[in-house]
Amino acid sequence: MKQEFHLILGIDEITETVANALFEAGFDDAHLTKSDGRPCIVVDDRDTTDLAATVRSAVADAQRAGVSVACVKLPDVEEINEELASSF
Secondary structure, eight states: OEEEEEEEESSSOOOHHHHHHHHHTTOTTEEEEEETTEEEEEEEEEEOSOHHHHHHHHHHHHHHTTOOEEEEEOHHHHHHHHHHHHTO
16 A cells, blocks of 8 residues: 655755755655755655554665654644644
8 A cells, every 4th residue: 555654854955965865765756845844755655554664764764865854744644633623
């Protein structure tokens, strides 16, 4: 099953050097963007049966590329949280 998750990066911007390092570290199935003004890797094409292990592996890949990860977002969970918050 494919799962989407976002790695919010602990850097100010994505340079060409950073983008190349991430690609070489295994993010050829992801795209780089911004989320709430922060650089972000959107991983939306990885097959997984163990989401936690897949996310941990992706964080390790980013770190191996020399990029820190500030947090992980799961879009489906964020959407549910927004729906719950609006019901109060």
